[in-house]
Amino acid sequence: MKTLIKLTNIKKVFSTDEVETHALSDINLEVKQGEYLSIAGPSGCGKSTLLSLLGLLDTSSSGSYTLDGHDVVDINAKQRAVIRNKEIGFIFQSFNLISELTVAENVALPLTYRKDLNKTERTDLVTAALEKVDMGHRTKHYPSQLSGGQQQRVAVARAIAGNPSIILADEPTGNLDSKNAELVMALLDKLHAEGATICMVTHDPRGAKRADRVIEIFDGRIVSDSPTSETYIEEAVA
């Protein structure tokens, strides 16, 4: 399988007038196409910062990052926006649906920024994505009219609508009850099974177990990187 993401010696430093905070140090990471990666670690360890860098929502202080073989460190904001739009799908903990838009409009949002799709194609992609998450019957509802689980399913539909190369999920079940969390995780399993590459930040071991591989971060460094089976067997033994 080809390497989709390659991070080499990535550092992220947040500076204020007086303090320098090293959020990430010497991050080296490769993610293969079709892989399901879970990023774990305690609060404030740098998980979300890493996900932001992976999703081109932020820039690293040093190091290199290639996405699908292309260097994405020195590209401009417009090019980054194009890559986010076409190659990356985001799922957030707090769903981040836009309250003024309907379910269908929310899912269509990333597609409206693409110049290569006409309205019919957009509608087809939205319908397909919503069917995939079993929300096709709620297209005209507003987010406030949906439960948390339903909102996150819509967010998943939005993330996959444009057929991105990779899905980045930041605590996708963090705001959900166990039943809805299970539904969303099952949805991610299904997407993975269909070939999607997924990078997921999670606190929830039940969620993390579903990934192929788990990396653990502590104080901004990757302290372990192993297949899920090994990680959770060790934990079980311990």
Added chain:
Amino acid sequence: MNTLSDINFALRTLIKNPKFTALTVFVMTTGLTLCIYMFSFIHGSLVAPLPFEKGDRIRAVDTIKSGMEYQGASVRVHDFEYLKERVQSYEVFSAYTVNTVNISTSDRALKFRGHYVQESFFEISDAKPLLGRLITNDDGLSGAEPVTVISHTIWQNMFAGDKNVLGKKLRINTEPTTIVGVMPDSYQFPSAGRIWLPYTTTAKGIARKNGRSVAVYGVLKPGISDEQANIELRGLMAELEETYPKLNSNTSAHAWTFQAAAMGSGTQIVILAMELSVGFILLLACINVGNLLFSRAIEKGKETAIRTALGAPRAKLVMQMMWESTLICIISGVLAVLFAGLWLELTNKGLLSSFPFEPPFWWHVQITQTSIIAAIVITLVTAFITGILPALKATSGDFNATLRDGTRGAQSKSSGRLSKGIVIAEVVLSCALLLLSTGMVYSVNQQNNIDYGTSVENIFTARVGLPEAEYKSDEKRLQYYQNLKATLISEPEISAVSFTQGLPGNDVPYRTISLEGVDYGSKPQYPSSSYVGVANNYFSVMAMNLREGRTFDSRDKIDSPLTAVVTDNFVNKFFKDGVALGKRFKFSDSDNAWYTVIGVVNDVIYGQPIPLNIEKPTAFLSLQQAPTRFVAVVIKTTANDAQDVTGLPEMVANITQKIERDAPAYDVKTLRSSIMARNAGMNFISELFIVFAAASMVLAFSGIYGVMSNTIIQKTQEIGIKRALGADNSDIYKHFIKQGLKQLVIGLCIGVPIGIMLVTMLEKASLAQGSLMIYVGVPAFISFVILLAVYYPVSRALKMEPCAALRHE
């Protein structure tokens, strides 16, 4: 105690947020200053009450000829006496006349406006002399000793406040006159009186056509309305028109307050425009401050939720928030009173002195007790309006949700609607106000730069009034003109001298005329024309264009047939075939002498350059054929700009006094300054409206920027989401500009018609002028402002990395 701690808390909050406090105080002070200034100005001048016991019932009675309202001495004495015998609506109905009087002593001569009055004049104005007595009706009887009552100013200036002034003689219009009274400094009725003499004008023994015009006034009986009085007046004037169809053609009368008469019929519309403008500005200020307070209330949502959870009643929370707006408004109110007071002081010093007339004595342009009361009321009302809505809105949300922090970063639908509504309201108000202001400024600018039809820049003017006793004959008057002209022309700075009865830009008489060969029927509706007596060389000195025929020359003598030179407007209005030369007309209300048109010249604007005056026909008559005692001397200087000639006023004053000691020149000034003084009122209003326009733009821009900025801050997370989903900067700009444009279009769709309606309303009173440039330029400017107000906060939000925007709270 609770209230005190609430005030203390509000004060602490304001001190802790100096930028917020400064901004809100600035916005509110701007609105309140304009409001208090305007209130004080209008109530201290334009609508100030007459300070007499019966002041609210005193009316001036003036004529309306061919639809034009006249003021001052406008009623023929025969008509006045007819009215006096019949009116039922008045407890006092009387008249006075006004004349320029020459007062000369052994070493100097002075000009004043003299009022020739009856006893009732002083009675209705609660007059009490400082020394001596007032004028009585007996003083006006034939054979009575000539007496006068002088003003405090004359007493001080000419007699150094001599307490033994009573009984002394003053040479008034060459006649020795005994001083019988001195008025206190405060007394200047009817407007800027300086000297009072007995009223002697009568219709007895005078042919109706030669009857003088008098200024009529009355005191309405209690309970009689203006409408009732006017119905009666119109009825009586209609009877006169019926009886004297030639002399009273198209002539009616109406009663109006002295205040309205002093300012003219357009005053009410000007007041309305001013009040509307400051109202709009105050509303803009309230919206802005209200919005700022609301934003603050949202920021403090968590604090409010905690207080609610701890059991604070809503009324208490609302009151606590209200104190903040109350303190802001009180601070602003105090500052506004100070600023408005200073501004009024400057107005008094600078502006009122530039008026061509002395302001009426009842004007007190200053902060008064009424202004303070009004300021307090306005401040409290604005404090309530700006405070109550944000407080109610901020305390009406789901405090539990706020505490759970489940709705981070999102702008609720209702506050989104409110923001949009505020932007629309700001666009509507600023658009209407800017259109109104620019319409007025444009109109005044057009008036200031208009071509009056004559030379203006190199002309000096002076007025002289020859004493009646000495200059009864036409020959003596003509001799005086010749002497004065010969003496002046010998001065090296002067290249030409002429005479006229009326100067361009100044009012001239407007009378009904009848054209030869036109049958006006038994109930004639005669047309009207301005007329001006001029010397033979007037047209060449004033560089006017002769269209056809000739101007006056030596052929136009006292004993030769009367001739006239008319303007283009005259020809276009009265001679449809365009042939004017040789045609004849006469003034229908006085004599039967026919004037033959001998030439046609370009139009000249007399009075303010408003459409009505620009379109007026004018007939120039020969001063050679009818020399008058009162004339304006036109002095053409060798310099291109008369202002560059120094010492000319003194020189003209000396020369005129040498030639005739009882006829000193007065109003010696350049023609340009005479015109500018005539337009001083409009210029003042125009300057005020420039201030309104600037204030409205500052408030609207800051308000719209504030709202957009606030909206965008609240939508920072949404911007982050969109960028995470692939939106680039241009997508984000497009989105917000599109939203701003929606509000802009709605605002303009409402604001432009309101603005055009206001301009049209003022256009009718010749106070504003609309143009395509304004109607396109103002909306374009507002659109530009809106784009800026959207662009800057969005660009600021876009400087954030998307991940920071996503985390933004």
